[in-house]
Amino acid sequence: MTIHHIGYLVKKLERARLAFEALGYGVEQETIRDECRKVDIVFLSKDGYCIELVSPYAPDSVVAGLLARAGNSPYHVCYEVDDLDAAIERLRDARYVVSSEPAPAPACGGARVAFLVHPYLGMVELLEKAG
Amino acid sequence: MDRTEVYTRLASVFQDVFDREVVLTDETTAADVPGWDSLNHITLIGTVEDEFDVKFPMKDVVGMKNVGELVDKIIELSA
Numbered sequence: 483m484t485i486h487h488i489g490y491l492v493k494k495l496e497r498a499r500l501a502f503e504a505l506g507y508g509v510e511q512e513t514i515r516d517e518c519r520k521v522d523i524v525f526l527s528k529d530g531y532c533i534e535l536v537s538p539y540a541p542d543s544v545v546a547g548l549l550a551r552a553g554n555s556p557y558h559v560c561y562e563v564d565d566l567d568a569a570i571e572r573l574r575d576a577r578y579v580v581s582s583e584p585a586p587a588p589a590c591g592g593a594r595v596a597f598l599v600h601p602y603l604g605m606v607e608l609l610e611k612a613g
Numbered sequence: 614m615d616r617t618e619v620y621t622r623l624a625s626v627f628q629d630v631f632d633r634e635v636v637l638t639d640e641t642t643a644a645d646v647p648g649w650d651s652l653n654h655i656t657l658i659g660t661v662e663d664e665f666d667v668k669f670p671m672k673d674v675v676g677m678k679n680v681g682e683l684v685d686k687i688i689e690l691s692a
């Protein structure tokens with residue numbers, strides 16, 4: 483299990499992207515719309531660290547409520563795993579609860595991702611390695 | 614574990630998750646508790662699992678309609 487990126491929830495995607503670029507981040511992947519989760523996504527990187535900007539485009543997006551509550555802020559760390567189902571099973575035993583079941587993520591080349599929430603940590607994303 | 618004990622401990626869980634005192638009955642639903650949205654529901658389930666040392670099947674995580682069903686499920690899983 484390795485860290486893949488940090489998810490950063492933002493209200494205005496392009497403004498946030500400019501703000502990160504001012505810090506020296508470069509765009510890894512231009513905006514992709516994830517219609518399943520109703521969010522727009524941009525990947526940026528700097529010094530080997532990857533940031534995923536996530537911005538809901540509809541009020542019923544899965545993260546719209548969180549954005550309203552927490553404001554612009556980092557909200558999950560994504561971990562890359564070899565076997566998504568096995569990782570979920572293992573984390574269930576450590577009190578993580580699945581909030582979004584495994585599904586292909588357009589912004590990650592169609593690789594399967596799942597989101598889990600721990601009551602004393604918050605949200606994590608698991609991304610299954612390709613192939 | 615009887616329902617009274619479950620309710621006592623559950624009230625503490627709700628206080629922890631929602632940062633407020635919540636009066637719970639069998640009929641209490643998410644609509645009755647400010648802040649009980651889909652994401653906080655997952656946090657609530659995780660906190661309940663930790664408090665009662667149980668693990669909910671996935672279908673039950675999103676399938677419970679009210680606090681009464683949650684209490685029933687806790688008792689069932691604790692047996």
